[in-house]
Amino acid sequence: MEFRQLEAFVATVDHRSFSAAAEALYLSQPTISSHIQALESELQTKLIRRTTKKFEITPEGQHLYEYAVALIRLQQKAISELSNTGIRELHIGASSVPGQCILPNVLAGYRESAPEVNFKITNADSLDIIQKVEAGTLDLGLVGMRTESRHCVFEVFATDELVIAAPNTPYYREKYGTQFSMQLMKEPIIMRTEQSGTKQEADRLLQQLGLSEQDLNIVASMNDAEALRNCIIHGLGISIMSRRMVEEQGRQGNLLIYKVDQFVTPRNFYLVYQDGPYLPKAAEAFIRYIRQLSANMVL
Numbered sequence: 001m002e003f004r005q006l007e008a009f010v011a012t013v014d015h016r017s018f019s020a021a022a023e024a025l026y027l028s029q030p031t032i033s034s035h036i037q038a039l040e041s042e043l044q045t046k047l048i049r050r051t052t053k054k055f056e057i058t059p060e061g062q063h064l065y066e067y068a069v070a071l072i073r074l075q076q077k078a079i080s081e082l083s084n085t086g087i088r089e090l091h092i093g094a095s096s097v098p099g100q101c102i103l104p105n106v107l108a109g110y111r112e113s114a115p116e117v118n119f120k121i122t123n124a125d126s127l128d129i130i131q132k133v134e135a136g137t138l139d140l141g142l143v144g145m146r147t148e149s150r151h152c153v154f155e156v157f158a159t160d161e162l163v164i165a166a167p168n169t170p171y172y173r174e175k176y177g178t179q180f181s182m183q184l185m186k187e188p189i190i191m192r193t194e195q196s197g198t199k200q201e202a203d204r205l206l207q208q209l210g211l212s213e214q215d216l217n218i219v220a221s222m223n224d225a226e227a228l229r230n231c232i233i234h235g236l237g238i239s240i241m242s243r244r245m246v247e248e249q250g251r252q253g254n255l256l257i258y259k260v261d262q263f264v265t266p267r268n269f270y271l272v273y274q275d276g277p278y279l280p281k282a283a284e285a286f287i288r289y290i291r292q293l294s295a296n297m298v299l
Contacts, residue, residue, distance in 0.1 A: 001042055003075065006068040008035035009047065013065050014135055016055045039064070069136040073278040088114075088282040091139045093122040093129035095197055096225035098142035098269050101244040102158060102299055110289050117282055125195035125223055133272050139283040140273040144197020144242075155271040157290050158299040162198075162205055162265040164258040165229070165246045166238040172256055180258040185209065188237030189216050193223040201267045202240040208263045229255075242267065 011021035012032060022029040040047050047061035057065065094103045099121075107119055122132065126143040133141045134151050146154040164184060166172045176184055191213070192199040206212065219237050222228045225245050232239055232246075233254045243257070250257040271290060273279060293299050 001039065003072070005035040005039050006071060008032045009039055009061075010065060010068050010072060010135075012036060012048065013057055013061070014137060018050075070278060073136045073274075088117045088280075089120055090117055090280070090282045090286060091120045091122070091137070092286075093124060093132055093138040093141040093143075095124065095126040095129055095141075095143045097144055097160065097198065097242045097245050098158070099123045100226060101242075102269070103142055106290060106293065106299075109293075110286060113289070114282075114285065117286075125193065126197040127195040130272055133274065136274065136278075139280055140271060140287065143270050143272055144267065145200050146270050146272070151274050152272050153275040155287075155291075156268045157271045157294045158269040160242045160244050160267050160269065162201055162240055162260070162267060163243050163246065164238055164260065165232050165241045165250075166256040166258065167232055167235045168253055168256050169235060176256070176258070178256070178258075180260050182209070184238065184258065185211060185215075186217065188219040190220045190222060190228050190231055190237050190239040191216075191218055192225070192228065192239075193221055196223065196225075197267070197269075198225065198240070198242055201265070205240060205260065205263065205265050208265075209260070 008021060008025065008027070008031070011024050012018055015021050015024060018032050018036075019029050021027075022032045025032070036047060043060070043064070045060045046058050047064060049056040049058060092103070103121070107121075111117065111119075122129070122138060124132070126145045127147070129138065129141040129143050130145075130147055130149065130152065132138040134149055142157070164180060166176070166184065166187070172187075192202065206216075217237075220231065222231070225241070228239055229241065229245060229249065231237070232241075233249065246255050246257055249255045271287060273283065273287065290299070
């Protein structure tokens with residue numbers, strides 16, 4: 001059993017595709033298949049079942065995957081911490097709101113105290129980031145939701161609140177003024193996609209308001225918070241958004257922002273990482289830095 005075989009197997013499981021794994025590792029697809037066949041032959045068990053319509057990991061394959069991820073992470077940690085180059089690379093994932101509204105300032109501040117650290121940033125929906133942290137392809141993530149995970153720790157590091165954002169047009173100004181009204185929820189509305197932490201919190205707010213998606217006039221669903229915000233500015237509809245994502249546009253007069261005063265609608269942002277011996281020292285130091293910012297109410 002060799003590392004390159006394990007890397008090929010992990011990449012195939014992560015991408016759920018032999019061809020995508022080959023592309024990610026700059027290998028040919030026959031080479032990927034050969035590595036996995038060698039593992040199956042050595043272990044005398046089937047690891048992946050693939051048909052033209054389905055890609056399935058066997059229970060034995062899932063077990064090997066967890067071992068392989070741990071071994072690869074340990075190898076990466078050893079290379080990172082024992083390398084003589086002095087450069088440390090930190091792989092961070094961030095969902096929309098923390099990625100756009102919190103992470104840039106954090107990175108700039110941290111870089112002043114740790115100039116030897118380089119950052120590799122992945123932006124995606126919260127659920128995608130959590131899965132990548134769980135798989136070991138990211139050192140840590142900043143997300144807007146938590147899941148039940150056997151491998152990950154979730155730590156609250158910042159809070160926010162949900163608001164209703166609407167286009168700042170004569171129609172909305174004259175009909176609704178500055179106060180939230182249930183009539184506002186009858187307007188065209190843009191929703192986030194299911195993998196988003198904001199969507200999870202928005203569903204909770206709708207439930208508090210006694211509404212379901214069937215009661216709404218949904219005109220679009222989007223996985224990108226910035227694109228959604230721009231669609232509101234251009235008049236496509238209203239949306240339930242994190243305050244951090246829209247407050248600057250509200251101050252500039254591009255959006256109307258309505259607080260749902262009858263309900264407290266806070267939301268948490270979480271640090272997510274794998275607890276254990278495989279967390280790189282650079283990640284541990286970065287987590288300590290965010291904890292300090294959080295404790296000082298800077299975030």
